[in-house]
Amino acid sequence: MINSLHISKTGMQAQQTQLDVISNNLANTSTNGFKRVNAVFEDLMYQNLRQVGANTAEQSELPTGLQLGLGVRTVATSRSFAQGSLQQSGNNLDLAINGGGFLQVEMPDGTVGYTRDGSLQLDAQGRMVTSSGYPLTAGITIPADAESITVSSDGVVSVKLPANPAPAVVGNIELANFINPAGLEPRGQNLFAESQASGNPVNGAPGGAGMGTVMQGFVETSNVNVVQELVTMIQTQRAYEMNSKAIQTSDQMLQRLAQL
Incomplete structure (x- = not known):
């Protein structure tokens, strides 16, 4: 339960970074020679609760393990050098x-x-x-x-x-x-x-x-595609809302536990 709060927080931070990048792209749609930037993300380390391939008996192994992810982080901003018009x-x-x-x-x-x-x-x-x-x-x-x-x-x-x-x-x-x-x-x-x-x-x-x-x-001219940026901005907004909803759900579950 506590992990879900932290994981959703990293998701909201990542989407905020994505929105910052999109905003900079849109602000430079009229900048000569500007090259579009894209945020790059990677998943964080995993909690390995059950090792894949571990022995369950003398001659049998686990086909899958139990790994719980801890969220996401921004690792880079890649710039597209495709030629503008x-x-x-x-x-x-x-x-x-x-x-x-x-x-x-x-x-x-x-x-x-x-x-x-x-x-x-x-x-x-x-x-x-x-x-x-x-x-x-x-x-x-x-x-x-x-x-x-x-x-x-x-x-x-x-x-x-x-x-x-x-x-x-x-x-x-x-x-x-x-x-x-x-x-x-x-x-x-x-x-x-x-x-x-x-x-x-x-x-x-x-x-x-x-x-x-x-x-x-x-x-x-700039190689920013305004339509593409607006679509990405909508996706970013929805992802931010879903992470926010996960925090609300975790809070409600913790509240129910506190009432027991």
Whole structure:
């Protein structure tokens, strides 16, 4: 009876965590490059009250045992890196990656951040930076007198300058990919950081082995499926209610015992 109270409590905590994850997914449905997160659960240890395979007589064994579970816990949050929809923006500084790979940005502490959010802008020095002001590691600077900017599918950035009919190349965008992108550490601001689980980055030009191509004038939207999240939220709510009902039932049974 007391075990049922504790088990139901772990179930309610797990469903609360699931709801927190769903809420974060729904809050980021309009976030460029956001990747959906899913909570992962596992059952807790078991009380082994009767060992399976134990001898019941000289030549007979138990076909099944008696194990009572102690509940559930949250062990991880897995992130889906499935590509979101590519939406045309009409802005020449917006870049979407069609396929695998991440844009590399230089962080204030000198480390490298990785992002799928290609909504870039120019800072006061003409550098291509993210919406948070972090420049690309390629160090691409656009001249102030540039009339237009062109980014090819393989990452070559060129500009049209006055009195010069031929476009001038000002830099090359290089992508990075990981053996286990789900192991990247989320840092907020649409950025990820390398971790022990993700492995070392593999750098390469867009369109190369394992790398997607760059699409100018597009942004990658969130890969959150709103309908799926709402259905999961309803399931979570019902599971929370059932665990709450189990606590109420255990309380009623304990109350009846106290009245004997």
